[in-house]
Amino acid sequence: MKRISRQRPTSSAGFIYSTLALLAAMLAPAPAVAAHELRIVSVGGSITETIFALGLGDSVVGADTSSVYPEATLRLPKVGYARRLSAEGVLSLRPTRVIVSSDAGPPEALQQIRDAGIDVAVVPDEPTVAGAKAKISALGSLLKRESEGRALVERLEYDLRAAPKSVGDSSPRVLFVYARGAASMSVSGTDTAANAMIELAGAQNAITGYSGFKPLTPEAAIAAQPDVLLVLSRGLESLGGADDLFAIPGISETPAGRFRRVVAMDDLYLLGFGPRLGQAVGELGRELHTVSATTP
Amino acid sequence: MPRGLALGLSGLVVLGLVVIASLGLGAVAIPGRQVASILWSAMGGAAGAGNDVPSSMQESVLLAIRLPRVLLGGLIGATLAISGAAIQGIFRNPLADPALIGVSAGAATATALMIVVAPWFGVEGVVSQTWGLPLAGFVGGAVTTLVVVRLARREGGTVVTTMLLAGIAINALAGAATGFLVFLADDAQLRDITFWSLGSLANTTWPKVLAVLPLIGLCLIQLPRCAASLNALLLGEDEARLLGVDVEKLKRRVVLLSAMGVGAAVSVSGVIGFVGLVVPHLMRLAAGADHRILLPNAAIYGAISLLVADLLSRILAAPAELPIGTVTAAVGAPVFLWMLLRRGGGWS
Numbered sequence: 001m002k003r004i005s006r007q008r009p010t011s012s013a014g015f016i017y018s019t020l021a022l023l024a025a026m027l028a029p030a031p032a033v034a035a036h037e038l039r040i041v042s043v044g045g046s047i048t049e050t051i052f053a054l055g056l057g058d059s060v061v062g063a064d065t066s067s068v069y070p071e072a073t074l075r076l077p078k079v080g081y082a083r084r085l086s087a088e089g090v091l092s093l094r095p096t097r098v099i100v101s102s103d104a105g106p107p108e109a110l111q112q113i114r115d116a117g118i119d120v121a122v123v124p125d126e127p128t129v130a131g132a133k134a135k136i137s138a139l140g141s142l143l144k145r146e147s148e149g150r151a152l153v154e155r156l157e158y159d160l161r162a163a164p165k166s167v168g169d170s171s172p173r174v175l176f177v178y179a180r181g182a183a184s185m186s187v188s189g190t191d192t193a194a195n196a197m198i199e200l201a202g203a204q205n206a207i208t209g210y211s212g213f214k215p216l217t218p219e220a221a222i223a224a225q226p227d228v229l230l231v232l233s234r235g236l237e238s239l240g241g242a243d244d245l246f247a248i249p250g251i252s253e254t255p256a257g258r259f260r261r262v263v264a265m266d267d268l269y270l271l272g273f274g275p276r277l278g279q280a281v282g283e284l285g286r287e288l289h290t291v292s293a294t295t296p
Numbered sequence: 297m298p299r300g301l302a303l304g305l306s307g308l309v310v311l312g313l314v315v316i317a318s319l320g321l322g323a324v325a326i327p328g329r330q331v332a333s334i335l336w337s338a339m340g341g342a343a344g345a346g347n348d349v350p351s352s353m354q355e356s357v358l359l360a361i362r363l364p365r366v367l368l369g370g371l372i373g374a375t376l377a378i379s380g381a382a383i384q385g386i387f388r389n390p391l392a393d394p395a396l397i398g399v400s401a402g403a404a405t406a407t408a409l410m411i412v413v414a415p416w417f418g419v420e421g422v423v424s425q426t427w428g429l430p431l432a433g434f435v436g437g438a439v440t441t442l443v444v445v446r447l448a449r450r451e452g453g454t455v456v457t458t459m460l461l462a463g464i465a466i467n468a469l470a471g472a473a474t475g476f477l478v479f480l481a482d483d484a485q486l487r488d489i490t491f492w493s494l495g496s497l498a499n500t501t502w503p504k505v506l507a508v509l510p511l512i513g514l515c516l517i518q519l520p521r522c523a524a525s526l527n528a529l530l531l532g533e534d535e536a537r538l539l540g541v542d543v544e545k546l547k548r549r550v551v552l553l554s555a556m557g558v559g560a561a562v563s564v565s566g567v568i569g570f571v572g573l574v575v576p577h578l579m580r581l582a583a584g585a586d587h588r589i590l591l592p593n594a595a596i597y598g599a600i601s602l603l604v605a606d607l608l609s610r611i612l613a614a615p616a617e618l619p620i621g622t623v624t625a626a627v628g629a630p631v632f633l634w635m636l637l638r639r640g641g642g643w644s
Contacts, residue, residue, distance in 0.1 A: 065616075080616030081616075084496070084498070084617075086617040087357075088324055088362070088615075089614055089615030089616055090615065091353060091357055092615050109498065109499055112501070116353050116356040116357060116360070117356065186483075212482050213482060215479070
């Protein structure tokens with residue numbers, strides 16, 4: 001296949017030739033896989049991250065689009081969006097194990113993978129400290145890396161103990177803004193991973209009136225009176241930076257907007273509830289503490 | 297040999313080739329000999345010997361994933377195109393397609409309702425995704441079509457223009473309802489709705505094929521029997537009546553059969569655009585407006601189009617898959633424009 005892609009077809013005959021060669025390559029039998037080799041397809045950003053942290057990154061042969069950490073995951077073949085898996089696409093990577101988070105699907109695809117004789121393990125993915133530990137332990141025992149798993153859990157507990165218990169004298173009101181461009185922004189109520197992180201970091205969510213996400217409106221922003229905005233780094237990029245964030249109607253009428261207080265973190269780090277949870281809580285607490293002190 | 301018949305026969309040959317290619321190509325490589333060997337042993341033949349024996353993974357990919365998918369893809373493509381041809385005949389309007397009578401919009405609203413609201417009542421997971429969504433899609437499509445037909449009924453018959461305008465209004469209403477559900481949806485539900493509205497054959501299973509087969513089969517068998525009446529209708533409603541066609545009955549038959557077939561199709565595959573609009577046009581350009589030839593040819597070439605689109609959606613982004621609706625629209629829209637411009641004078 002590599003040889004073909006280097007050839008530049010210069011004529012229509014060349015094009016036809018290379019197309020036929022590509023078809024022939026697709027029809028050729030797949031190279032045999034050693035029977036004992038561990039080949040994992042991992043679906044779920046924090047699950048992939050945990051498998052890498054357990055020292056099994058070399059065995060991961062494919063992952064979903066949410067698997068973006070560590071950097072080696074970016075070079076893996078991507079099997080698509082976690083809730084829209086294609087059984088055949090997953091099987092084509094010749095996995096010996098498929099490990100998915102509890103919201104992966106659709107169920108038909110998972111069943112078809114099982115029917116092909118491949119073990120599909122569903123790992124719980126709760127956005128709580130207990131959930132993060134359960135996820136790491138489950139993956140540790142599933143992949144026979146129990147001691148590595150215990151070490152990760154201990155490290156997580158240590159990081160959590162080291163994290164600041166409260167942010168300053170009064171806990172700041174934090175508004176989590178989920179942005180995908182200026183036209184599409186939502187803010188988090190309760191029962192979300194963002195809400196859990198804000199509370200773990202010793203701050204309070206500026207919105208407690210509803211659960212889940214709602215679109216951000218100027219009036220809702222003013223009513224919430226956040227002291228600090230919390231955003232995802234990628235979301236901030238999609239807005240074109242902090243200036244555009246503070247230019248949003250309503251935001252400028254809040255303490256967060258007046259004092260230009262914003263904390264941006266990577267999404268898998270902030271919301272993944274994986275092995276880096278303790279570090280993320282500590283970093284969020286310290287960042288919130290630093291920016292809360294900002295006054296003009 | 298008349299042109300229409302030649303077109304149909306060559307279509308069948310191409311369809312056969314496309315089916316063979318669809319079975320052999322995909323993310324998992326299954327060489328042609330092994331496809332034959334797996335199918336042979338599945339039909340009760342003796343298993344092959346030697347080092348060419350297919351692996352059990354190849355066998356389950358072919359039998360459990362690709363075979364139902366190719367079968368359903370062909371049936372759905374045929375249904376969308378034949379319904380499009382018949383609906384265009386009824387409306388005597390080249391812009392008509394099955395979506396116009398509200399099937400797709402109604403199915404989309406009902407599906408969004410299932411995705412967003414059903415979890416409030418504890419209906420989710422396998423039950424909802426495997427059975428709830430197809431059922432909701434079909435019922436939603438059928439109910440919307442019945443509303444459109446009912447709105448267009450006046451004393452003395454169904455007014456086609458009213459049906460067209462009512463279809464547009466009901467489509468807008470269903471769009472608003474879907475929009476409201478999108479507003480209520482959380483992030484994951486939002487993506488589920490989006491992907492559904494782009495269509496996919498990825499999760500075809502044998503039970504789904506069997507569930508929709510009677511509805512789609514009835515549509516594919518019964519619609520061609522309306523061909524002679526549709527031909528008479530080409531002359532105008534009054535002329536058709538003079539020729540002895542029960543125009544009222546014809547309209548109701550075509551609309552309900554199309555709604556049934558297309559409703560069943562979208563219920564398992566999501567919305568797949570453009571096949572129902574473009575394929576009948578191409579067939580009309582190639583071999584004329586005689587419905588006795590147009591309808592079967594539309595079915596054959598509809599099946600070919602959707603199978604090719606599905607093959608592309610499986611191969612282009614492997615090991616992930618493109619939504620099939622993006623492929624049909626990306627290929628269908630330029631073809632449609634080319635047809636429009638080639639005609640020069642536009643439709644009249």
